[in-house]
Structure formats: structure tokens, C-alpha cells
Amino acid sequence: MVGERTTSGHRALSFRPALGLSERQRGVLRAVVEDYVSTAQPVGSKMLVHRFELGVSPATVRSAMAELEVLGLLSHPHTSAGRVPSDLGYRFYVESLMRESAPDRADQLMIRHQFSQVQLTTNEWLRLAASILATSTRSASVVTPARARRARYGHVQLVELADRSRLAVLVLADGNVVQRRLDRAALERTATDPRLDQAALDTAAAALNGDLSKLSAPQVRRRASQFTPLAAHVAEIVAQLLEEADGAIVEDVFTDGLVNVLEQPEFAGGGKLRSVMEVLQRSDFLEQLLPVLTRRGGVHVIIGHENANDAMHEISLVFAPYGAPGRALGLLGVLGPTRMPYPRAIPTVRYLATLMDELINSHYGETHD
Amino acid sequence: MVGERTTSGHRALSFRPALGLSERQRGVLRAVVEDYVSTAQPVGSKMLVHRFELGVSPATVRSAMAELEVLGLLSHPHTSAGRVPSDLGYRFYVESLMRESAPDRADQLMIRHQFSQVQLTTNEWLRLAASILATSTRSASVVTPARARRARYGHVQLVELADRSRLAVLVLADGNVVQRRLDRAALERTATDPRLDQAALDTAAAALNGDLSKLSAPQVRRRASQFTPLAAHVAEIVAQLLEEADGAIVEDVFTDGLVNVLEQPEFAGGGKLRSVMEVLQRSDFLEQLLPVLTRRGGVHVIIGHENANDAMHEISLVFAPYGAPGRALGLLGVLGPTRMPYPRAIPTVRYLATLMDELINSHYGETHD
DNA sequence: GGTTGGCACTCTCGCTGTGAGAGTGCCAAC
DNA sequence: GTTGGCACTCTCACAGCGAGAGTGCCAACC
Numbered sequence: 001m002v003g004e005r006t007t008s009g010h011r012a013l014s015f016r017p018a019l020g021l022s023e024r025q026r027g028v029l030r031a032v033v034e035d036y037v038s039t040a041q042p043v044g045s046k047m048l049v050h051r052f053e054l055g056v057s058p059a060t061v062r063s064a065m066a067e068l069e070v071l072g073l074l075s076h077p078h079t080s081a082g083r084v085p086s087d088l089g090y091r092f093y094v095e096s097l098m099r100e101s102a103p104d105r106a107d108q109l110m111i112r113h114q115f116s117q118v119q120l121t122t123n124e125w126l127r128l129a130a131s132i133l134a135t136s137t138r139s140a141s142v143v144t145p146a147r148a149r150r151a152r153y154g155h156v157q158l159v160e161l162a163d164r165s166r167l168a169v170l171v172l173a174d175g176n177v178v179q180r181r182l183d184r185a186a187l188e189r190t191a192t193d194p195r196l197d198q199a200a201l202d203t204a205a206a207a208l209n210g211d212l213s214k215l216s217a218p219q220v221r222r223r224a225s226q227f228t229p230l231a232a233h234v235a236e237i238v239a240q241l242l243e244e245a246d247g248a249i250v251e252d253v254f255t256d257g258l259v260n261v262l263e264q265p266e267f268a269g270g271g272k273l274r275s276v277m278e279v280l281q282r283s284d285f286l287e288q289l290l291p292v293l294t295r296r297g298g299v300h301v302i303i304g305h306e307n308a309n310d311a312m313h314e315i316s317l318v319f320a321p322y323g324a325p326g327r328a329l330g331l332l333g334v335l336g337p338t339r340m341p342y343p344r345a346i347p348t349v350r351y352l353a354t355l356m357d358e359l360i361n362s363h364y365g366e367t368h369d
Numbered sequence: 370m371v372g373e374r375t376t377s378g379h380r381a382l383s384f385r386p387a388l389g390l391s392e393r394q395r396g397v398l399r400a401v402v403e404d405y406v407s408t409a410q411p412v413g414s415k416m417l418v419h420r421f422e423l424g425v426s427p428a429t430v431r432s433a434m435a436e437l438e439v440l441g442l443l444s445h446p447h448t449s450a451g452r453v454p455s456d457l458g459y460r461f462y463v464e465s466l467m468r469e470s471a472p473d474r475a476d477q478l479m480i481r482h483q484f485s486q487v488q489l490t491t492n493e494w495l496r497l498a499a500s501i502l503a504t505s506t507r508s509a510s511v512v513t514p515a516r517a518r519r520a521r522y523g524h525v526q527l528v529e530l531a532d533r534s535r536l537a538v539l540v541l542a543d544g545n546v547v548q549r550r551l552d553r554a555a556l557e558r559t560a561t562d563p564r565l566d567q568a569a570l571d572t573a574a575a576a577l578n579g580d581l582s583k584l585s586a587p588q589v590r591r592r593a594s595q596f597t598p599l600a601a602h603v604a605e606i607v608a609q610l611l612e613e614a615d616g617a618i619v620e621d622v623f624t625d626g627l628v629n630v631l632e633q634p635e636f637a638g639g640g641k642l643r644s645v646m647e648v649l650q651r652s653d654f655l656e657q658l659l660p661v662l663t664r665r666g667g668v669h670v671i672i673g674h675e676n677a678n679d680a681m682h683e684i685s686l687v688f689a690p691y692g693a694p695g696r697a698l699g700l701l702g703v704l705g706p707t708r709m710p711y712p713r714a715i716p717t718v719r720y721l722a723t724l725m726d727e728l729i730n731s732h733y734g735e736t737h738d
Numbered sequence: 739g740g741t742t743g744g745c746a747c748t749c750t751c752g753c754t755g756t757g758a759g760a761g762t763g764c765c766a767a768c
Numbered sequence: 769g770t771t772g773g774c775a776c777t778c779t780c781a782c783a784g785c786g787a788g789a790g791t792g793c794c795a796a797c798c
Contacts, residue, residue, distance in 0.1 A: 044761050057771055062762070080761045080778040119613075120550040155528045159540045167544055171528045175536055177548055181489040244488075259646045262631070277628045413790050426742055431791070449749040449790045742797075753785085761777085768771075 021071075021092075027054060028064040029073055030097045033085045037339050040265050042082030087304035087338060090316070094301050094342050102347035103136065111351075115359065122146075122175070125359060126254045129332060129352055134257025137318075137345040139336035140280065143254045146323040146330035146360050148174040151245035153212040153220055156238055158182075158201040166201070168234065170241050173214055174328040178241050190233040204231035208238065217242035250286040250331075257334075266314060266337045275311040285309055285317075286331060293321040293331060299350045304338040314338060318345045320353035324360050332356065390440075390461075396423060397433040398442055399466040402454045406708050409634050411451030456673035456707060459685070463670050463711050471716035472505065480720075484728065491515075491544070494728060495623045498701060498721050503626025506687075506714040508705035509649065512623045515692040515699035515729050517543040518663075520614035522581040522589055525607055527551075527570040535570070537603065539610050542583055543697040547610050559602040573600035577607065586611035619655040619700075626703075635683060635706045644680040654678055654686075655700060662690040662700060668719045673707040683707060687714045689722035693729050701725065 021029070031052040035043045045058040045065060054061065065083050068074045073089035085093065103111065111132055118124045126143045133141035152173035159167045166182040188196055207227055212220050217239050224235035258280070267273050279285055288308055293300055302317040318340070319333030333349050334340075390398070400421040404412045414427040414434060423430065434452050437443045442458035454462065472480065480501055487493045495512045502510035521542035528536045535551040557565050576596055581589050586608050593604035627649070636642050648654055657677055662669055671686040687709070688702030702718050703709075 042761090046761075058761095059763095059771055059773095060769085063770090066763080076762095078778060079763095080776085082761065120552065121548065122550070155526065157524065157526050157538070157540075159524045159544075165544075167540065169526070169538060169540060169546060171526075171536065171538060175528075175534075175550075177538060177546060179490065179546055181491070181544075183489065256650075258650065259643050262646065263643060274628055274632060277631065281625075281627065411790090415790075427790095428742055428744095428792095429740085432741090435792080445791095447749060448792095449747085451790065740798095742795100744794090744796100746791105746793090748789105748791075750787105750789085752787090755784090756782090758779105758781090760779085763774100763776085765773090766771100767773100768769105 021068075024056075024060075025064050025068055026097060028061055029068055029085075029089060030093060032065070032068075032074060032083055033089060033093045033097070036085055037341055040339060042077055042084050044082035047082070085339075087306065090303045090338055090342070091306070094303070094346070098343045098346075100347045101343045103351055107136075108351065111355065115355070123254075125356070127256075129356060130254040130256040133332065133334050133348060133352060134260060136348050137334045137336075137341060138257070138260050139334040139340060139345065140255065140257045140261040141332070141334045142280075142283065142286065142319075143332040144250055144286065144330050145176060145252055146174065146328040146356070147176055147245070147248070148172065148328050149247070150216050151242045151248075153208075153215045153238065153242065156205050156208050156212075156234065158198075158205050158234065160198055160201075168237055168241075170238055172242075172245060176245070178245055180237060180241060182237070187230075187233065190229040196230075200230060204228065204234055207231045208235055212238070217246060250283055250290070253283050253286065255280070255283075261336050264337050264339075266339065272314065276315065279309065279311045279315075280335065285312060289317070289319060289331065293319060294329065297321060299346050299353070301342065301346065316340045316342075318342070318349050320349050322353040322356040322360070324357075328360065330356065330360075393425075393429075394433050394437055395466060397430055398437055398454075398458060399462060401434070401437075401443060401452055402458060402462045402466070405454055406710055409708060411446055411453050413451035416451070454708075456675065459672045459707055459711070460675070463672070463715070467712050467715075469716045470712045472720055476505075477720065480724065484724070492623075494725070496625075498725060499623040499625035502701065502703050502717060502721060503629060505717050506703045506705075506710060507626070507629050508703040508709060508714065509624065509626045509630045510701070510703045511649075511652065511655065511688075512701040513619055513655065513699050514545060514621055515543065515697040515725070516545055516614070516617070517541065517697050518616070519585050520611045520617075522577075522584045522607065522611065525574050525577050525581075525603065527567075527574050527603065529567055529570075537606055537610075539607055541611075541614060545614070547614055549606060549610060551606070556599075556602065559598040569599065573597065573603055576600045577604055581607070586615060619652060619659070622652050622655065624649070624652075630705050633706050633708075635708065641683065645684065648678065648680045648684075649704065654681060658686070658688060658700065662688060663698065666690055668715050668722070669702075670711065670715065685709045685711075687711070687718050689718050691722040691725040691729070693726075697729065699725065699729075 028048070031048050031054065032043050035048060035051060045061040048054065048061055049056065049058050065074060068089070069076060069083070073086055073092055074083040075086045077084060114128060114132065115125065118128055122145055126145055130141045130143040133143070154171040154173040154175075156171075157169045159169060165184065166187060167179055168182055169177060169179045171177050191200060204227070208231055212223065212235070215223070220235055220242060221239040224232045224239065227235055261267065261276070262273060267276060297320075299318060299320045304316060305313050307313060307315065307317070314337060315335060316338045317333060317335050319331060321329055321331055323329040332352060334345050397417070400417050400423065401412050404417060404420060414430040417423065417430055418425065418427050434443060437458070438445060438452070442455055442461055443452040444455045446453060483497060483501065484494065487497055491514055495514055499510045499512040502512070523540040523542040523544075525540075526538045528538060534553065535556060536548055537551055538546060538548045540546050573596070577600055581592065581604070584592070589604055589611060590608040593601045593608065596604055630636065630645070631642060636645060666689075668687060668689045671688075673685060674682050676682060676684065676686070683706060684704060685707045686702060686704050688700060690698055690700055692698040701721060703714050
């Protein structure tokens with residue numbers, strides 16, 4: 001498993017004054033967050049004592065709210081509206097107020113069952129994981145395939161398509177497959193025999209496969225010259241492919257549940273929708289997420305302005321890395337408005353991360369090191 | 370090229386009365402459509418004579434509009450609002466009024482240049498095509514990879530991943546790659562030698578590759594028993610993979626420009642957004658599109674209610690097939706509100722379809738048959 | 739007969755004003 | 769520290785109204 005799975009955020013340091021909250025304040029803050037998350041309406045003191053049986057009068061709640069406001073945990077859309085949690089308020093809630101509502105035994109079995117139903121294809125796993133995350137947290141979900149930080153040679157194959165076009169299929173050591181059509185002219189130039197039949201290509205591929213196993217891009221490039229011209233040419237292309245695969249963790253992203261977030265009232269009107277969509281489609285936020293997630297395992301929660309990206313100031317992320325330690329790494333998580341059901345999202349992300357860990361590891365083999 | 374590329378829709382038959390429009394009516398209809406497409410506002414008679422120099426008075430235009438309305442080509446949101454084209458109106462416009470605004474020489478060169486910049490990877494082509502379609506038509510775009518209608522065996526390879534896990538990589542005859550992790554236990558059961566080293570697997574793969582080239586799923590299955598137990602087991606899996614790939618034209622869909630359509634005023638509020646998104650994400654509308662597109666080549670335009678799918682009654686599609694005739698087939702096109710810039714979208718889709726034809730064919734080789 | 743200007747009519751849309759409702763903050767009393 | 773009371777504030781929904789845009793019809797004109 002990838003480190004221990006703990007819950008915490010990446011810029012959580014910025015809060016501190018709120019640490020010494022009274023029991024009353026904690027109760028009120030929790031109630032405000034939970035009410036607001038479920039209703040999307042600013043919450044007032046009266047409503048609050050009604051819905052949550054706090055055992056005190058609205059007036060008391062009001063004074064607690066006022067205190068929470070000066071601490072920066074709640075905010076006030078306008079004078080006579082109810083309170084709304086601030087990013088810091090959510091942070092505190094996630095950090096020390098929240099009672100996680102993990103998927104129960106039955107849910108877990110259901111999820112496992114779904115995975116067992118599906119074909120043994122990584123893409124199917126990813127698609128399924130994204131779908132489960134999206135439906136059970138009612139947010140948008142993102143899942144990337146597990147990739148080695150460093151792309152390494154696994155196996156190459158030169159396939160003849162219909163007619164005489166060639167395809168290089170490179171299986172990386174981590175099991176991912178990349179491919180590239182080959183320029184016929186360039187290929188023929190390197191061949192000693194201008195007929196360039198499949199046998200010649202097979203020989204070249206076999207030479208590379210025997211010699212380059214587990215090597216990285218620069219290593220492959222260094223050895224390229226030791227082969228026959230044809231094999232060297234292919235090795236050069238392989239090196240290119242490895243370079244492209246290096247660090248391309250966020251290629252082939254699987255997304256689901258976009259509607260869930262587009263439907264949220266906070267994105268109803270105006271240009272917010274555009275910015276959210278653009279962030280999500282380009283998914284470069286994952287690049288920024290990567291170093292944070294790899295530095296420490298477990299579920300990471302990033303709330304609103306804690307996000308470096310301006311376009312994501314109203315968005316929260318709940319993400320975790322998964323994979324085989326030191327070998328292949330993937331990302332998965334959910335994304336939604338800051339008003340997000342954290343108690344649900346966090347354990348769900350955690351559970352799916354461990355599940356994906358298992359799947360990956362059981363197929364990488366039990367021989368850990 | 371896939372047949373001749375003509376412009377027409379698939380239920381175009383339903384209009385006929387409108388064929389005998391007067392020159393005046395045609396001019397007015399065209400003006401209404403073009404104004405409405407660019408402004409999204411119902412268009413009135415006065416505005417119309419202002420913006421388009423029709424050389425007649427508003428009153429004349431009004432009577433022409435009234436005539437067009439009884440013909441069902443225009444409609445009326447309410448008594449004192451301007452006119453809006455009906456689906457039939459758009460249909461007539463596309464059919465016989467529209468002046469196509471094809472990408473000019475410079476645009477075409479630019480597009481070609483972009484393709485030449487990109488790596489020789491099918492996925493990159495598809496991604497690029499989707500991006501070009503989306504930006505130049507300002508709609509959402511969809512592009513699927515070219516696939517053979519019938520999946521045929523190309524080449525199989527059994528790769529050892531880190532540790533002893535195995536991956537079957539099957540390259541189809543059309544160049545697409547599918548993969549499947551192998552269940553180690555099942556594999557070992559079939560092997561005569563329990564050590565099951567790479568050499569044994571290579572031998573099995575070589576046997577299949579020599580014998581199964583170009584065969585379809587049932588053919589592979591029929592021959593499976595003639596191999597050694599290990600090879601037969603793999604052949605069985607290959608047959609499964611072929612079956613799954615059969616008719617799976619709409620897997621791996623590339624989409625771009627979703628924002629473009631979500632931002633349109635017609636989808637601003639209400640549940641329309643949800644239905645549109647769901648249709649688009651699930652992309653099963655492509656399945657329904659497939660038979661229509663294959664029956665006849667060229668650009669197909671499907672407008673609003675011409676669409677079988679209820680959720681797409683306010684959506685128009687402009688799609689074309691592309692590929693190597695009889696060998697591999699892909700779909701590409703754009704999707705937006707019925708208020709779509711057809712004169713732009715249609716030639717752009719047509720151009721990209723021919724371009725993809727070229728790309729595919731140049732790599733399948735010039736040896737047509 | 740097609741075209742035009744005139745005219746009455748209709749419907750939307752944006753503006754304003756108003757009252758209800760929800761919520762706050764403060765204070766005095768417990 | 770907690771509570772009830774009370775005055776105050778702000779939003780929101782709704783009604784009313786006038787401007788504006790557009791239509792349909794008709795009689796007159798070329």
C-alpha cells in the first residue's frame with residue numbers, strides 16, 4: 001500500500017487560531033457546515049437549532065456564530081443573511097470535526113463485485129473507478145492510469161498492417177502500451193535489404209527486446225548505435241517514445257460525473273462554468289497535484305483558495321495516489337464545489353485508492369520489494 | 370475517398386411543400402436563419418430589412434414571413450415576438466439556401482501544417498481533429514478512431530510485465546491495439562511445462578501469428594483447438610477480444626469544445642444541460658448514427674427533431690464517416706444547438722473527413738483495391 | 739396583384755415600489 | 769454564560785406600469 005492513508009490538506013498550515021475552539025463553537029461550526037453542504041442555503045441561527053438539536057437558544061448560537069466569524073471560519077454574504085462556511089471553516093471541519101461516513105460493508109462488497117464483473121483490462125478498471133467515485137460522491141471524478149515515474153523499456157513489436165505500413169507497439173515495463181506508425185521511407189533507408197520483410201523486422205525487434213529490457217530513454221539512446229542500422233533506427237524511435245511517456249502521468253485521464261458538478265447551484269450562471277470546464281478538460285491541474293500527492297501518500301483535501309490555480313478558487317479536490325510503490329503511480333479523486341460532502345468523499349476516495357492498489361499489485365505479482 | 374461527399378440529411382424526405390418557394394420567400398428565410406444564428410434573438414421584420422438590404426419594406430417581409438410560417442418553416446415564440454426558424458426551416462436552408470463558407474486556402478494549409486507537426490500516432494491525429502473541429506465551428510466535436518467493421522487478427526504478443534504477470538497485446542489488422550491482462554493461474558493450468566517461461570509464450574504467440582492472420586473472431590475460435598493447449602488458451606482469449614472489438618466503433622471517443630455548446634443561451638438554465646451532457650458523455654447516439662453514415666458517405670446533417678433520440682430534439686449534428694473504404698471506418702463531426710453555423714460546420718467537417726481519409730490511406734499504403 | 743404606409747393591438751421586458759420573511763445584533767434580565 | 773425581546777437590515781417575490789418591438793390587417797398606390 002502507498003504509505004498510510006491519512007486525511008489532511010496541503011496548505012493546512014495557514015489555520016491555527018481556530019485550534020482552541022470551545023465545544024459549543026465546534027458544534028455550531030459542524031452544524032453550519034453540514035446544513036450548508038446539504039441545502040446550499042446560507043444557514044441562520046433559528047433554522048440551525050431546529051434541524052440540529054443543539055439544546056440551546058438561537059441567541060446563543062448567534063453569539064457562537066459571531067465568534068466563529070471573527071476567527072474567519074464563517075462568513076456572511078450580507079448583513080441579514082445566514083452564515084456560510086469559509087474555506088478555513090471547511091478546513092477545520094475536515095481536520096477535526098467531521099465524522100467520516102465510509103462506504104459500509106455492503107457498499108464495499110458491491111464495489112468489489114463490480115470490479116470482478118469487468119474484463120481484466122486496465123482501462124475498464126479506470127472507467128469503473130471513475131464511475132463509482134462520481135456516483136457515490138455525486139461529484140466529478142478523475143482517474144489516471146498507473147504509470148512508472150520513469151518510463152522503461154518492456155517489449156517492442158513491429159507489426160505489419162494491411163499493406164506495407166508498419167506499426168511499432170511498445171509495451172512499457174509498467175504494462176502501459178504506446179504505439180507509433182512508422183515512416184516507411186525512413187525505415188527502408190536503414191535496411192540493408194531493400195525488401196524489408198517481416199522477418200527482418202522481427203529480428204531487429206528481437207535484438208532490442210533481448211538487450212534493452214527495463215532500460216530508460218537515455219540508456220536506450222546510448223545503446224542504439226550498437227545495433228544494426230535497422231534496429232538502431234527502431235531503437236531511436238523507442239527512445240523517443242520513452243521520452244514522451246516520461247512524466248506523462250496525466251495522459252489518458254478518465255473522467256465521469258461532470259454533470260454532477262455543472263448542476264450545482266454555485267455554477268449555475270455566469271462564466272464560472274466556463275472556467276471550471278476548462279480546468280477540468282485540460283486537466284493540467286493534475287500536473288500541479290502530482291508532486292503534492294507523491295510526497296506523501298493518503299487522501300489529500302484541497303479546499304477552494306488553497307488551490308494554486310485561480311480558476312479553482314471555488315473548487316475542492318479530494319485526491320489520492322495509488323499504485324505499486326516506487327513502480328507505478330496513478331491518481332484518483334473527486335472534484336466539486338467547496339460545498340462538498342467531505343465525510344462521504346474522503347473515505348470513498350480512500351477506499352478506491354486501496355482497491356486499485358490491490359488490483360495493481362495482485363497483477364504485478366505478490367513479490368514486493 | 371468514401372463515396373462522394375454530398376450534403377444532405379437522413380430524414381430530409383419529410384419536407385416537400387416548401388420546394389416551391391418564391392424568390393422573395395427564399396431570401397427572407399435565408400435572412401431570418403442567418404440573423405437568428407448569429408444573434409440568438411427572434412428576428413423581426415424591421416430589423417431584417419435594416420441588416421440585410423432586402424430592397425423591400427418591412428410590411429412585405431412580414432407577409433412573406435407569414436407565408437413561411439404556414440409552410441412550417443418559421444415559428445413564433447409568442448404573438449409579438451420575431452420569427453425563429455423551425456427544424457424544417459433549417460433543413461430547407463441547409464438543403465438549398467445556404468452558401469457554404471469553406472475553410473479557405475490559408476486555413477487548409479494551417480490545418481495541414483498542424484497535422485504535420487504532430488507525432489505519427491493515431492490518437493494524436495484524433496485529438497487534433499477534434500480540437501480543430503471544435504474551435505473552427507465553435508461547437509462540440511466528436512471523433513472516433515477508424516476501425517474495421519469486422520475485427521480481424523493482426524498480431525498477438527504475450528508480454529511479461531514486472532514480476533510474472535502477463536499481458537496479451539493484440540494488434541488488429543486495422544492497426545488498433547487491444548490488451549488484456551492474463552489470469553496467471555488459468556495460464557499455468559494449460560502449460561505443459563509448469564515453469565511457463567517467456568520462450569514458451571513466444572512460441573505460442575508465433576504459432577498463432579503464423580496461422581490466424583486476418584481471421585475474424587469465429588474463424589479464430591474454430592481453429593483454436595488445433596494448437597497446443599497453451600496456444601489454444603491464448604487463441605480463445607484472442608477470440609474474445611475480437612468479439613469485443615467487433616462493432617465497438619464508438620469506443621475511445623475523442624471530444625472537444627464541450628464548453629462551446631454549454632455556453633449557448635439555449636442551454637443556459639434548466640435541465641436541458643443535464644440531458645445534453647448525458648447524451649454527449651454516453652455517446653450512444655453515435656451507435657444510432659453509424660448505420661446512417663455508412664449507408665452513404667459524405668456529410669450528414671441531422672437537425673433537431675430529425676433526431677431519433679428524445680434528448681437531442683434541440684441539437685443538430687453534422688457528421689461524416691471517414692476511413693479506408695471497406696477496411697476501416699471512423700466518425701467525425703460536430704454537435705451543437707439547432708441554431709448552428711451550418712455554412713461553416715458542413716464544409717469544415719467535410720474537409721476534415723477527407724483529410725483523415727488521406728492520412729489513413731497514406732498509411733494503409735497506396736495499394737488500393 | 740404585389741407592395742406599401744398606417745394604425746391598432748399584443749406581448750415581453752425592465753423598472754420601481756412594497757410587504758413579508760428571515761436573519762442579525764444588542765441589551766437587559768435571569 | 770444564557771436567554772428572550774426588540775429594533776433594524778437586507779433580500780426576495782410579486783404586482784403594476786410604461787416603453788419598445790413586433791405583428792396583422794387594411795386601404796391606397798404603382
